[in-house]
Amino acid sequence: MSGDDRTTSATDAGPVHVHGLGVNPLDGALFIATHTGLFRSGGGESTSARVGDSSQDTMGFTIVDADRFLGSGHPDLRTDLPPLLGLIESTDRGRSWEPIALLGEADFHVLRSAGEVVYGYDSSNDRLMVSGDAGRTWEEVERPAPLVDLAADPEDSQHVVAAGVSDISQGLYESRDGGRSWDRRGEQVGLLAWPAPGRLFLVDGGGNVFLSTDTGRRFGRRGTIGGQPAALLGQGADELFVALHDGTIKRSTDGGSTWTIRSTP
Structure with missing residues (x-):
């Protein structure tokens, strides 16, 4: 990676408060979206840079294709951008970003892509939105509850599962029409990953890892991450990455049964 891709300094706060994870399909590098900017950990590297x-606060984050990232959140204070970034896009591995929609209007804390379809939960306005053209235009759809997370079926972009919590209830919800209507599936709430057909993972607030093979109707416990999760990513049927609140990234290659440290702050 060229020298202008990565910068470090003795005063750099490093990856603080991880919000999202992604793997670039071009080179397999792990990207870590945080309150203090975007960080990269290449293959074989145990730290990130x-x-x-x-230092933009990248809240929502997803990698949609090789070198093409989508994000949201709040700008670096050295810029003159509005406090809500809407949807931003990078086509150079996160070195630069351009606003593409809803600048000043939305703050996506949950951002998930499924081909050209992008789902975003705008926490600043408590609304679920969906785009059918890779984020250029958006439609507000029904949200079952204030969202904790959302995952899309890898075989059907209109089929999604969401975890939500309100003042009076919490649970897991399923939609088969792109978020326009929902059915409640159970009580469990947590971070979600749906990396392969029949492999819906959930990590609850205590760090317990669960797997459902029937889109959330039943879950079986797989293991524990050993801490409270901050972000979850699935890659293939059994490869998972999870961020802990101290910035440690762990990896599992057996569907969440066992974990090793992938990267430290």
Whole structure:
């Protein structure tokens, strides 16, 4: 990776408060979206380094294709951008970002892509939105509850599962029409990953890992991550990455039964 891809300094706070994870299909590098910017950990590396020199608070984050990232959140204070970034896009591995929609209007804390379909939960306005053209235009759809997370069926972009919590209830919800209507599936709440057909993973607030093979109707416990989760990513049927609140990234290659440290702050 060229020298202008990564910058470090003795005063750099490093990856603080991880919000999202992604793997670039071009080179397999792990990207870590945080309150203090975007960080990269290449294959064989046990630590991460800042991408570029921005410290933007990247809340929502997803990698949609090789070198093409989508994000949301709040700008680096050195810029004159509004406090809500809407949807932003990078086509150079996160070194630079351009607003593409809803600048100043949305703050997506949950951002998930399924081909050209993108789902975003705008926490600033408590609304679930969906785009059918890779984030250029958006439609507000029904949300079952204030969302904790959402995952899309890898075989059907209109089939999604969401975890939500309100003042009076919590649970797991399923939609087969792109979020326009929902059915409640159970009480469990947590971070979600749906990396392969029949492999819906949930990590609850205590770090317990569960797997459902029937889109959330029943879950079986797989293991524990040994801490409270901050972000979850699934890659293939059994490969998972999870971020802990101290910035440690763990990896499992057996569907969440056992975990090893992938990267440390």
